[in-house]
Amino acid sequence: MNSSRRRVLRGTGGLAVLGLAVAAGLLKPGLARAADWNKAAFETKSFKDVVKALGGSEPVPSGDIVIESPDIAENGAVVPFTITSKLANTQSIALLIEKNPNILAAEFDIPEGTDPWVNTRVKMGQTSPVIALVKAGGKYYYAAKEVKVTLGGCGG
Amino acid sequence: MADPMKIRATMAGDKVEVKVLMAHEMETGQRKDSSGKVIPAWFIQNVTATCNGKTVLSAEWGPAVSKNPFLAFRFKGGKPGDKVVISWVDNHGDKRTDEATIS
Numbered sequence: 001m002n003s004s005r006r007r008v009l010r011g012t013g014g015l016a017v018l019g020l021a022v023a024a025g026l027l028k029p030g031l032a033r034a035a036d037w038n039k040a041a042f043e044t045k046s047f048k049d050v051v052k053a054l055g056g057s058e059p060v061p062s063g064d065i066v067i068e069s070p071d072i073a074e075n076g077a078v079v080p081f082t083i084t085s086k087l088a089n090t091q092s093i094a095l096l097i098e099k100n101p102n103i104l105a106a107e108f109d110i111p112e113g114t115d116p117w118v119n120t121r122v123k124m125g126q127t128s129p130v131i132a133l134v135k136a137g138g139k140y141y142y143a144a145k146e147v148k149v150t151l152g153g154c155g156g
Numbered sequence: 157m158a159d160p161m162k163i164r165a166t167m168a169g170d171k172v173e174v175k176v177l178m179a180h181e182m183e184t185g186q187r188k189d190s191s192g193k194v195i196p197a198w199f200i201q202n203v204t205a206t207c208n209g210k211t212v213l214s215a216e217w218g219p220a221v222s223k224n225p226f227l228a229f230r231f232k233g234g235k236p237g238d239k240v241v242i243s244w245v246d247n248h249g250d251k252r253t254d255e256a257t258i259s
Contacts (some may be wrong), residue, residue, distance in 0.1 A: 036245075037201040042218040078222045097220060101186055105220035108229075114212050115171065119228035122220050123184070 025134050047131060048097060050104045051140055057069055059133060062087065062141035067132050076124040083118055087136035090116035094135075099128035124149045135139040163256035166241045172234035172258050174205065174212075176227045176242055184219040200225060200244045207234045207241070207258075234258050 041053035041101050051059050068082040081100075093116060094107040105122045116134070127148045136142045166173055178200065185197025199219040205212050212231040220240035232239065236258050243253035 035215055037247075040193055042216070069170045080226075100182075100220050101164065102218055104218055106215060108213060110213070113210075113233050114229060114231040117230055118213075121221055121222040121225075121226045123182075123188075126219075135200045 003137060006106065038107070041107070042059050042102055045101075045103055047096060047098065047142075048096070048102065052134065054092075054094065054107070054132075054135070054140075056135065056140040059140035059142045060132070062143060065132050065134050065141060065143035067130060067143055069130065069143045069145065069148070071146075072148040072150065073124060074150045076126070078121050079124050079147065079149070080119070080121045081130070083132045083134075085116035085134045085136065085141075087116070087134055088131075089137040090134055092135040093118055093137075094133040095122060096131040096133060097128050098131060100125050109117055157248060158252045159197055161242060161252065163240065163242055163255040165234070165238045165256045165258040167236060167258065169229045171232050172207070172238075172240070173230045174228065174242075174256075176225075178225045178227075178244060180223070180225060180244075182219060182223045182225060182248065185206075186219075191241075195244055198246065201223065201244045203227065203240045203242065204244075205229070205240060207231065207238055212240075213252075218259055236252060240250075 041050055043051055044050050064086040066084040068078060073079040081095060085093060090110050092107060092109045095105045096103050097105050106120060108118050110116050129144050129146050131142050131144045162177040164175045180200050181198055183195055183198040187195045189195055197219050200217050203215040213229050238258045239255045240258060241255040245251050
C-alpha cells in the first residue's frame with residue numbers, strides 16, 4: 001500500500017494533502033451513487049477522494065490508459081482530451097484535472113459494445129496534472145499527464 | 157429551451173462514430189460578473205446516448221466541461237439508418253433530446 005501511495009505522489013505531483021483528506025473521512029461512498037449525478041464526486045478536491053466517491057479504492061497506475069491532449073494548451077477554456085483505455089472490461093472513464101477548483105471534470109460510463117474511447121473538451125484553470133481514471137473489471141486504474149496552460153479558463 | 161445539438165453519426169468500419177456538439181453555457185459558478193457577484197453555476201450534469209433502445213454511453217459532467225460541449229465516442233451494434241438519440245439534463249433541470257440517423 002505504501003509503495004503504491006508513493007507512486008501516486010510521484011505520478012501526479014503535489015497531492016500531499018490527500019492523506020489528510022482521506023483521514024478526515026468526509027465522504028461516504030455508496031450513498032451518493034443513488035442519485036443520478038454524483039454530487040460528492042464532483043465536489044471533492046483530491047484524487048483519492050474522487051476515487052472514494054466513485055466507490056473505488058487504491059487505484060493503480062497503468063500503461064494501458066492513453067491520454068491524448070496538447071502538451072501546452074493556449075486557451076484553458078477549451079482543452080481537447082482523448083482518452084483510450086486498453087484494459088479489458090473497461091466500465092467507466094473519468095477525467096480529472098488536479099488543479100481545478102473541483103478535480104473531477106467528467107465521468108463516462110462505457111456499456112458493453114461501446115469502445116473505451118472518449119473525446120471531449122474541458123476547462124483548465126491553470127497548468128496541472130491531468131488524470132484519467134479507468135474502472136475495469138471492478139478495479140480502478142489511472143494514468144497522468146501534465147498539461148501546461150498559457151491562459152486559464154476558470155477565472156473571470 | 158436550449159438550442160438543438162449537432163449530432164453526426166457515421167459508420168467507421170463496423171463501429172458507429174458519434175460526434176455531438178451541444179449548445180450550453182456551462183457556467184462554472186467560479187466566475188464573477190462586472191459588479192463582483194458570482195455568476196451561479198449552470199451546466200449539463202447528465203448525458204445519455206441510446207441506439208435502438210440500448211444505452212451506448214452515459215456520462216456525468218461537472219462544470220469543468222467546456223462551454224458548448226463536444227463529445228465523441230464509438231460503439232458497436234449500429235447500422236446505417238438506425239437512430240442515435242442523445243439527451244442531456246442540466247443542473248436547472250432543463251432537458252434537451254436530439255437524434256441523428258447513422259449514415
